[in-house]
Amino acid sequence: MGNVTRGTTNPNRLRRMDRWIVATHGAELRRVADPVAVDLGYGAAPWTAVELLHRLRGAAPRTRVVGVEIEPARVTAALPYEREGLRFRHGGFEIPVSGRPVLVRAANVLRQYDESEVAGVWQRLCARLAPADPATGSRGGLLVEGTCDEIGRRHVWVALGPEGPRTVTFATRLASLDRPSDLAERLPKALIHRNVPGEPVHAFLRDFDRAWAAAAPYASYGARQRWIRAVHALSTDWPVTDRPVRWRQGEVTVRWEALAPRA
Numbered sequence: 001m002g003n004v005t006r007g008t009t010n011p012n013r014l015r016r017m018d019r020w021i022v023a024t025h026g027a028e029l030r031r032v033a034d035p036v037a038v039d040l041g042y043g044a045a046p047w048t049a050v051e052l053l054h055r056l057r058g059a060a061p062r063t064r065v066v067g068v069e070i071e072p073a074r075v076t077a078a079l080p081y082e083r084e085g086l087r088f089r090h091g092g093f094e095i096p097v098s099g100r101p102v103l104v105r106a107a108n109v110l111r112q113y114d115e116s117e118v119a120g121v122w123q124r125l126c127a128r129l130a131p132a133d134p135a136t137g138s139r140g141g142l143l144v145e146g147t148c149d150e151i152g153r154r155h156v157w158v159a160l161g162p163e164g165p166r167t168v169t170f171a172t173r174l175a176s177l178d179r180p181s182d183l184a185e186r187l188p189k190a191l192i193h194r195n196v197p198g199e200p201v202h203a204f205l206r207d208f209d210r211a212w213a214a215a216a217p218y219a220s221y222g223a224r225q226r227w228i229r230a231v232h233a234l235s236t237d238w239p240v241t242d243r244p245v246r247w248r249q250g251e252v253t254v255r256w257e258a259l260a261p262r263a
């Protein structure tokens with residue numbers, strides 16, 4: 001279910017997203033006896049699925065990864081890369097795997113769809129996630145849906161649980177950043193058309209740029225110190241959910257409700 005779109009991908013392109021998934025979702029992957037993670041729309045070559053397997057197994061050694069692609073020739077091309085714990089399947093948003101995945105990652109997939117389709121796709125994918133289990137404290141599976149540039153220097157993604165959207169994460173290579181609003185061109189489909197005055201994501205990026213400008217004196221200690229300072233200032237007015245240990249990586253995560261488009 002879905003449309004074939006351009007297959008652009010690159011080795012190591014999704015390292016920032018993988019790193020964040022391991023840090024925030026590794027415990028959920030470890031909790032399950034047979035954790036399945038789906039790399040949905042892996043593209044013309046299966047690099048991102050192979051890398052996802054390695055990175056997730058570093059944190060949760062029982063994890064299996066299934067790469068799902070809607071373009072059949074891309075599935076055929078990926079088959080030689082199958083190995084223990086890694087399979088490739090033809091399919092789309094219905095997610096042709098048995099059971100409920102603990103992770104679905106869809107990177108650079110929805111950007112080529114219409115904005116009006118996003119809510120329906122999110123709903124469909126969230127319904128496929130492993131459910132929350134209050135008895136064990138599990139919050140359930142995670143859908144990570146977002147966009148980045150060709151070599152993964154600038155990334156923005158939304159994380160959703162079975163109940164719906166949770167957070168938005170901005171992640172960047174700090175050395176090549178002029179200002180935080182440089183990330184606007186990588187906003188996921190749900191937000192990219194909303195970066196206009198009157199919309200929360202526009203106000204957020206404006207405030208982030210101001211905090212970045214005010215933190216300019218810290219640039220002499222390096223871009224990382226400047227980013228940490230700017231995010232710290234930003235967190236007085238915006239619901240930042242993560243801590244300096246993540247900010248050091250050139251990341252910041254904010255509650256979805258604060259950036260969600262106005263109705």
Ligand SMILES: C[S@@+](CC[C@H](N)C(=O)[O-])C[C@H]1O[C@@H](n2cnc3c(N)ncnc32)[C@H](O)[C@@H]1O
Binds near residue numbers: 007069091108109
């Ligand atoms: C731009 S590539 C992204 C590749 C990789 N995820 C990355 O970020 O480097 C998008 C891929 O998503 C696939 N795709 C689009 N819609 C899909 C769907 N509904 N289900 C599975 N794959 C889909 C396209 O065929 C294309 O190969």
